[in-house]
Amino acid sequence: MFLSRFRVNTARPGARRLLSSPQAMHAAVMSSFPHILPSDSPTPDAPRVLWRLDQLARAEVLLYVVSPDRPDLTHLVEQAGWPAVAGPENPGWQTRPYAPFLDRLTAGGRWAFRLTANPVHTIRRKEGEPRKLTAHLTPVHQMSWLLDEKRQERCGFRVCEKPANRRLLPEGTTHHKRPHPGDRYELTVRDTRSLSFDKSRSRTADSRRDRPVTVVTATFEGHLEVTDADMLRRTLTQGIGRARAYGCGLLTLAPLAQPGRRTA
Structure with missing residues:
Protein backbone atom coordinates (compact mmCIF):
# COMPACT_ATOMS: atom_id res chain seq x y z
CA MET A 1 0.00 0.00 0.00
CA PHE A 2 1.07 3.58 -0.71
CA LEU A 3 0.04 7.02 0.53
CA SER A 4 0.49 9.90 -1.92
CA ARG A 5 0.07 13.66 -1.64
CA PHE A 6 -0.28 16.10 -4.54
CA ARG A 7 -0.70 19.85 -4.23
CA VAL A 8 -3.18 21.26 -6.74
CA ASN A 9 -2.28 24.45 -8.59
CA THR A 10 -5.67 26.14 -8.27
CA ALA A 11 -4.73 28.88 -10.78
CA ARG A 12 -4.69 26.47 -13.71
CA PRO A 13 -7.82 25.82 -15.84
CA GLY A 14 -7.21 22.07 -15.68
CA ALA A 15 -7.21 22.20 -11.90
CA ARG A 16 -10.48 24.13 -11.80
CA ARG A 17 -12.09 21.54 -14.07
CA LEU A 18 -10.95 18.68 -11.84
CA LEU A 19 -11.96 20.44 -8.63
CA SER A 20 -15.44 21.15 -9.96
CA SER A 21 -16.23 17.51 -10.82
CA PRO A 22 -15.64 14.48 -8.58
CA GLN A 23 -16.24 12.35 -11.68
CA ALA A 24 -13.37 14.05 -13.54
CA MET A 25 -11.06 13.83 -10.51
CA HIS A 26 -11.91 10.15 -10.05
CA ALA A 27 -10.99 9.46 -13.68
CA ALA A 28 -7.72 11.38 -13.29
CA VAL A 29 -6.79 9.50 -10.12
CA MET A 30 -7.57 6.10 -11.64
CA SER A 31 -5.49 6.99 -14.71
CA SER A 32 -2.46 7.02 -12.38
CA PHE A 33 -2.42 3.21 -12.29
CA PRO A 34 -1.49 1.51 -15.56
CA HIS A 35 -2.46 -1.94 -14.31
CA ILE A 36 -6.01 -0.96 -13.28
CA LEU A 37 -8.48 -0.97 -16.15
CA PRO A 38 -11.57 1.32 -16.14
CA SER A 39 -13.82 -1.74 -15.94
CA ASP A 40 -12.03 -3.17 -12.88
CA SER A 41 -13.96 -3.13 -9.61
CA PRO A 42 -12.46 -4.24 -6.28
CA THR A 43 -13.85 -7.17 -4.37
CA PRO A 44 -15.31 -6.36 -0.92
CA ASP A 45 -12.14 -7.35 0.95
CA ALA A 46 -9.54 -6.16 -1.56
CA PRO A 47 -7.49 -2.97 -1.10
CA ARG A 48 -8.82 -0.18 -3.29
CA VAL A 49 -7.87 3.26 -4.52
CA LEU A 50 -9.16 5.97 -2.19
CA TRP A 51 -8.73 9.71 -2.59
CA ARG A 52 -9.65 12.92 -0.80
CA LEU A 53 -9.30 16.65 -1.40
CA ASP A 54 -8.33 18.84 1.57
CA GLN A 55 -8.84 22.57 1.06
CA LEU A 56 -6.62 24.11 3.73
CA ALA A 57 -6.75 27.64 2.29
CA ARG A 58 -8.08 29.39 -0.79
CA ALA A 59 -5.00 28.49 -2.85
CA GLU A 60 -3.89 25.41 -0.89
CA VAL A 61 -5.69 22.27 -1.97
CA LEU A 62 -4.10 18.88 -1.36
CA LEU A 63 -5.04 15.60 -3.00
CA TYR A 64 -4.39 12.48 -0.91
CA VAL A 65 -4.44 9.04 -2.50
CA VAL A 66 -4.20 5.64 -0.78
CA SER A 67 -3.57 2.83 -3.26
CA PRO A 68 -2.33 -0.76 -3.51
CA ASP A 69 0.15 0.26 -6.26
CA ARG A 70 2.56 3.20 -6.54
CA PRO A 71 0.84 5.88 -8.68
CA ASP A 72 2.25 7.88 -11.57
CA LEU A 73 0.71 11.36 -11.26
CA THR A 74 2.64 12.89 -14.17
CA HIS A 75 -0.58 13.72 -16.03
CA LEU A 76 -1.93 15.53 -12.95
CA VAL A 77 1.26 17.58 -12.70
CA GLU A 78 0.84 18.57 -16.36
CA GLN A 79 -2.85 19.45 -15.98
CA ALA A 80 -3.07 20.83 -12.48
CA GLY A 81 0.40 21.17 -10.97
CA TRP A 82 3.69 22.96 -11.63
CA PRO A 83 5.27 21.05 -14.55
CA ALA A 84 8.00 23.65 -15.14
CA VAL A 85 9.61 22.96 -11.75
CA ALA A 86 9.10 19.20 -11.75
CA GLY A 87 12.18 17.03 -12.18
CA PRO A 88 13.74 13.68 -11.29
CA GLU A 89 14.27 14.68 -7.67
CA ASN A 90 10.87 16.34 -7.33
CA PRO A 91 8.29 14.88 -9.75
CA GLY A 92 5.53 17.12 -8.37
CA TRP A 93 4.04 14.77 -5.77
CA GLN A 94 5.14 12.68 -2.79
CA THR A 95 4.54 8.96 -2.34
CA ARG A 96 5.60 6.79 0.56
CA PRO A 97 4.95 3.17 1.55
CA TYR A 98 1.95 2.89 3.85
CA ALA A 99 2.70 -0.51 5.38
CA PRO A 100 5.23 0.73 7.99
CA PHE A 101 2.64 3.11 9.38
CA LEU A 102 -0.15 0.53 9.30
CA ASP A 103 2.04 -1.95 11.13
CA ARG A 104 2.52 0.54 13.99
Whole structure:
Protein backbone atom coordinates (compact mmCIF):
# COMPACT_ATOMS: atom_id res chain seq x y z
CA MET A 1 0.00 0.00 0.00
CA PHE A 2 1.07 3.58 -0.71
CA LEU A 3 0.04 7.02 0.53
CA SER A 4 0.49 9.90 -1.92
CA ARG A 5 0.07 13.66 -1.64
CA PHE A 6 -0.28 16.10 -4.54
CA ARG A 7 -0.70 19.85 -4.23
CA VAL A 8 -3.18 21.26 -6.74
CA ASN A 9 -2.28 24.45 -8.59
CA THR A 10 -5.67 26.14 -8.27
CA ALA A 11 -4.73 28.88 -10.78
CA ARG A 12 -4.69 26.47 -13.71
CA PRO A 13 -7.82 25.82 -15.84
CA GLY A 14 -7.21 22.07 -15.68
CA ALA A 15 -7.21 22.20 -11.90
CA ARG A 16 -10.48 24.13 -11.80
CA ARG A 17 -12.09 21.54 -14.07
CA LEU A 18 -10.95 18.68 -11.84
CA LEU A 19 -11.96 20.44 -8.63
CA SER A 20 -15.44 21.15 -9.96
CA SER A 21 -16.23 17.51 -10.82
CA PRO A 22 -15.64 14.48 -8.58
CA GLN A 23 -16.24 12.35 -11.68
CA ALA A 24 -13.37 14.05 -13.54
CA MET A 25 -11.06 13.83 -10.51
CA HIS A 26 -11.91 10.15 -10.05
CA ALA A 27 -10.99 9.46 -13.68
CA ALA A 28 -7.72 11.38 -13.29
CA VAL A 29 -6.79 9.50 -10.12
CA MET A 30 -7.57 6.10 -11.64
CA SER A 31 -5.49 6.99 -14.71
CA SER A 32 -2.46 7.02 -12.38
CA PHE A 33 -2.42 3.21 -12.29
CA PRO A 34 -1.49 1.51 -15.56
CA HIS A 35 -2.46 -1.94 -14.31
CA ILE A 36 -6.01 -0.96 -13.28
CA LEU A 37 -8.48 -0.97 -16.15
CA PRO A 38 -11.57 1.32 -16.14
CA SER A 39 -13.82 -1.74 -15.94
CA ASP A 40 -12.03 -3.17 -12.88
CA SER A 41 -13.96 -3.13 -9.61
CA PRO A 42 -12.46 -4.24 -6.28
CA THR A 43 -13.85 -7.17 -4.37
CA PRO A 44 -15.31 -6.36 -0.92
CA ASP A 45 -12.14 -7.35 0.95
CA ALA A 46 -9.54 -6.16 -1.56
CA PRO A 47 -7.49 -2.97 -1.10
CA ARG A 48 -8.82 -0.18 -3.29
CA VAL A 49 -7.87 3.26 -4.52
CA LEU A 50 -9.16 5.97 -2.19
CA TRP A 51 -8.73 9.71 -2.59
CA ARG A 52 -9.65 12.92 -0.80
CA LEU A 53 -9.30 16.65 -1.40
CA ASP A 54 -8.33 18.84 1.57
CA GLN A 55 -8.84 22.57 1.06
CA LEU A 56 -6.62 24.11 3.73
CA ALA A 57 -6.75 27.64 2.29
CA ARG A 58 -8.08 29.39 -0.79
CA ALA A 59 -5.00 28.49 -2.85
CA GLU A 60 -3.89 25.41 -0.89
CA VAL A 61 -5.69 22.27 -1.97
CA LEU A 62 -4.10 18.88 -1.36
CA LEU A 63 -5.04 15.60 -3.00
CA TYR A 64 -4.39 12.48 -0.91
CA VAL A 65 -4.44 9.04 -2.50
CA VAL A 66 -4.20 5.64 -0.78
CA SER A 67 -3.57 2.83 -3.26
CA PRO A 68 -2.33 -0.76 -3.51
CA ASP A 69 0.15 0.26 -6.26
CA ARG A 70 2.56 3.20 -6.54
CA PRO A 71 0.84 5.88 -8.68
CA ASP A 72 2.25 7.88 -11.57
CA LEU A 73 0.71 11.36 -11.26
CA THR A 74 2.64 12.89 -14.17
CA HIS A 75 -0.58 13.72 -16.03
CA LEU A 76 -1.93 15.53 -12.95
CA VAL A 77 1.26 17.58 -12.70
CA GLU A 78 0.84 18.57 -16.36
CA GLN A 79 -2.85 19.45 -15.98
CA ALA A 80 -3.07 20.83 -12.48
CA GLY A 81 0.40 21.17 -10.97
CA TRP A 82 3.69 22.96 -11.63
CA PRO A 83 5.27 21.05 -14.55
CA ALA A 84 8.00 23.65 -15.14
CA VAL A 85 9.61 22.96 -11.75
CA ALA A 86 9.10 19.20 -11.75
CA GLY A 87 12.18 17.03 -12.18
CA PRO A 88 13.74 13.68 -11.29
CA GLU A 89 14.27 14.68 -7.67
CA ASN A 90 10.87 16.34 -7.33
CA PRO A 91 8.29 14.88 -9.75
CA GLY A 92 5.53 17.12 -8.37
CA TRP A 93 4.04 14.77 -5.77
CA GLN A 94 5.14 12.68 -2.79
CA THR A 95 4.54 8.96 -2.34
CA ARG A 96 5.60 6.79 0.56
CA PRO A 97 4.95 3.17 1.55
CA TYR A 98 1.95 2.89 3.85
CA ALA A 99 2.70 -0.51 5.38
CA PRO A 100 5.23 0.73 7.99
CA PHE A 101 2.64 3.11 9.38
CA LEU A 102 -0.15 0.53 9.30
CA ASP A 103 2.04 -1.95 11.13
CA ARG A 104 2.52 0.54 13.99
CA LEU A 105 -1.17 0.61 14.86
CA THR A 106 -2.04 -1.11 18.14
CA ALA A 107 -5.17 -1.35 20.25
CA GLY A 108 -5.40 1.52 22.73
CA GLY A 109 -3.40 3.95 20.59
CA ARG A 110 -4.84 7.43 20.18
CA TRP A 111 -4.58 9.51 17.00
CA ALA A 112 -5.86 12.70 15.45
CA PHE A 113 -7.92 11.96 12.36
CA ARG A 114 -9.52 13.54 9.31
CA LEU A 115 -12.25 11.98 7.21
CA THR A 116 -14.43 13.21 4.36
CA ALA A 117 -17.48 10.98 4.11
CA ASN A 118 -20.96 10.71 2.63
CA PRO A 119 -23.23 10.35 5.71
CA VAL A 120 -26.53 8.84 4.60
CA HIS A 121 -29.49 6.98 6.04
CA THR A 122 -32.66 5.41 4.71
CA ILE A 123 -36.12 6.85 5.25
CA ARG A 124 -39.69 5.92 4.30
CA ARG A 125 -41.84 8.97 3.60
CA LYS A 126 -45.14 7.09 3.44
CA GLU A 127 -46.31 3.76 4.79
CA GLY A 128 -45.82 1.02 2.22
CA GLU A 129 -43.27 2.92 0.15
CA PRO A 130 -39.76 1.53 -0.29
CA ARG A 131 -37.08 3.10 1.86
CA LYS A 132 -35.03 5.82 0.16
CA LEU A 133 -31.37 6.64 0.67
CA THR A 134 -31.08 10.22 1.96
CA ALA A 135 -28.13 12.34 3.03
CA HIS A 136 -27.72 13.74 6.54
CA LEU A 137 -27.63 17.52 6.15
CA THR A 138 -26.97 18.91 9.64
CA PRO A 139 -23.70 18.63 11.60
CA VAL A 140 -25.55 17.01 14.53
CA HIS A 141 -26.92 14.17 12.39
CA GLN A 142 -23.63 13.84 10.50
CA MET A 143 -21.76 13.46 13.79
CA SER A 144 -24.29 10.90 14.97
CA TRP A 145 -23.69 8.93 11.77
CA LEU A 146 -19.97 8.62 12.54
CA LEU A 147 -20.58 7.98 16.25
CA ASP A 148 -22.87 5.02 15.56
CA GLU A 149 -21.58 2.23 17.82
CA LYS A 150 -21.87 -0.51 15.20
CA ARG A 151 -20.10 1.61 12.58
CA GLN A 152 -17.24 2.41 14.95
CA GLU A 153 -16.94 -1.26 15.91
CA ARG A 154 -16.74 -2.29 12.24
CA CYS A 155 -14.12 0.38 11.61
CA GLY A 156 -11.91 -0.62 14.55
CA PHE A 157 -11.95 2.65 16.49
CA ARG A 158 -14.01 4.80 18.80
CA VAL A 159 -14.13 8.59 18.81
CA CYS A 160 -12.63 9.89 22.05
CA GLU A 161 -14.74 11.76 24.59
CA LYS A 162 -13.67 15.12 25.97
CA PRO A 163 -12.64 15.40 29.62
CA ALA A 164 -15.51 16.67 31.76
CA ASN A 165 -13.71 19.97 32.49
CA ARG A 166 -13.65 20.80 28.75
CA ARG A 167 -17.37 20.32 28.15
CA LEU A 168 -19.74 23.24 28.00
CA LEU A 169 -22.46 21.18 29.70
CA PRO A 170 -21.97 18.51 32.39
CA GLU A 171 -23.04 15.61 30.17
CA GLY A 172 -21.78 17.15 26.95
CA THR A 173 -25.26 17.17 25.38
CA THR A 174 -27.53 20.04 24.40
CA HIS A 175 -31.02 18.55 24.79
CA HIS A 176 -32.31 16.73 27.87
CA LYS A 177 -35.02 14.71 26.12
CA ARG A 178 -33.23 13.68 22.92
CA PRO A 179 -29.49 13.87 23.63
CA HIS A 180 -27.17 14.41 20.70
CA PRO A 181 -23.36 14.62 20.59
CA GLY A 182 -23.15 18.30 21.53
CA ASP A 183 -19.58 18.87 22.76
CA ARG A 184 -19.18 15.49 24.44
CA TYR A 185 -16.75 14.11 21.85
CA GLU A 186 -13.43 15.14 20.34
CA LEU A 187 -15.20 15.57 17.01
CA THR A 188 -15.91 18.48 14.70
CA VAL A 189 -17.62 18.80 11.32
CA ARG A 190 -15.38 21.23 9.46
CA ASP A 191 -17.10 21.41 6.12
CA THR A 192 -20.32 20.23 4.47
CA ARG A 193 -20.75 20.37 0.71
CA SER A 194 -23.34 19.31 -1.82
CA LEU A 195 -21.65 18.26 -5.07
CA SER A 196 -23.74 17.91 -8.21
CA PHE A 197 -22.18 16.61 -11.42
CA ASP A 198 -22.89 14.68 -14.59
CA LYS A 199 -21.78 11.08 -14.29
CA SER A 200 -21.90 10.50 -18.06
CA ARG A 201 -18.65 11.01 -19.93
CA SER A 202 -20.19 11.46 -23.36
CA ARG A 203 -22.90 13.96 -24.22
CA THR A 204 -25.17 11.65 -26.17
CA ALA A 205 -28.89 12.17 -26.55
CA ASP A 206 -29.52 9.57 -23.83
CA SER A 207 -26.97 10.96 -21.39
CA ARG A 208 -28.41 14.47 -21.60
CA ARG A 209 -31.61 13.09 -20.10
CA ASP A 210 -29.76 11.60 -17.12
CA ARG A 211 -30.22 13.39 -13.84
CA PRO A 212 -27.04 14.84 -12.32
CA VAL A 213 -25.49 12.88 -9.48
CA THR A 214 -25.62 14.71 -6.14
CA VAL A 215 -23.30 13.75 -3.28
CA VAL A 216 -23.41 15.45 0.13
CA THR A 217 -20.05 15.30 1.89
CA ALA A 218 -18.96 16.16 5.42
CA THR A 219 -15.37 16.54 6.62
CA PHE A 220 -14.76 15.33 10.16
CA GLU A 221 -11.78 16.08 12.38
CA GLY A 222 -11.17 14.75 15.86
CA HIS A 223 -9.40 12.19 18.03
CA LEU A 224 -9.90 8.44 18.00
CA GLU A 225 -8.76 5.43 19.98
CA VAL A 226 -7.89 2.16 18.26
CA THR A 227 -10.13 -0.68 19.44
CA ASP A 228 -9.16 -3.29 16.84
CA ALA A 229 -5.92 -2.68 14.93
CA ASP A 230 -6.70 -5.18 12.16
CA MET A 231 -10.14 -3.68 11.54
CA LEU A 232 -8.69 -0.17 11.52
CA ARG A 233 -6.04 -1.20 9.00
CA ARG A 234 -8.85 -2.54 6.82
CA THR A 235 -10.72 0.75 7.21
CA LEU A 236 -7.66 2.81 6.26
CA THR A 237 -7.17 0.82 3.05
CA GLN A 238 -10.81 0.22 2.06
CA GLY A 239 -12.56 3.38 3.27
CA ILE A 240 -15.71 4.24 5.20
CA GLY A 241 -19.22 4.57 3.84
CA ARG A 242 -20.50 5.29 0.35
CA ALA A 243 -19.33 7.44 -2.62
CA ARG A 244 -15.71 6.31 -2.30
CA ALA A 245 -15.18 6.85 -6.02
CA TYR A 246 -16.07 10.51 -5.53
CA GLY A 247 -13.56 11.49 -2.85
CA CYS A 248 -15.30 10.06 0.22
CA GLY A 249 -14.26 7.42 2.72
CA LEU A 250 -10.52 8.09 3.09
CA LEU A 251 -9.57 8.23 6.78
CA THR A 252 -6.10 9.57 7.64
CA LEU A 253 -4.32 9.71 10.99
CA ALA A 254 -1.62 11.85 12.62
CA PRO A 255 0.07 11.59 16.03
CA LEU A 256 -1.53 13.49 18.90
CA ALA A 257 1.90 14.10 20.42
CA GLN A 258 2.80 16.73 17.81
CA PRO A 259 0.51 19.79 18.22
CA GLY A 260 -0.22 21.68 15.03
CA ARG A 261 0.63 18.81 12.71
CA ARG A 262 -1.90 18.28 9.96
CA THR A 263 -3.62 14.94 9.64
CA ALA A 264 -2.27 13.14 6.62
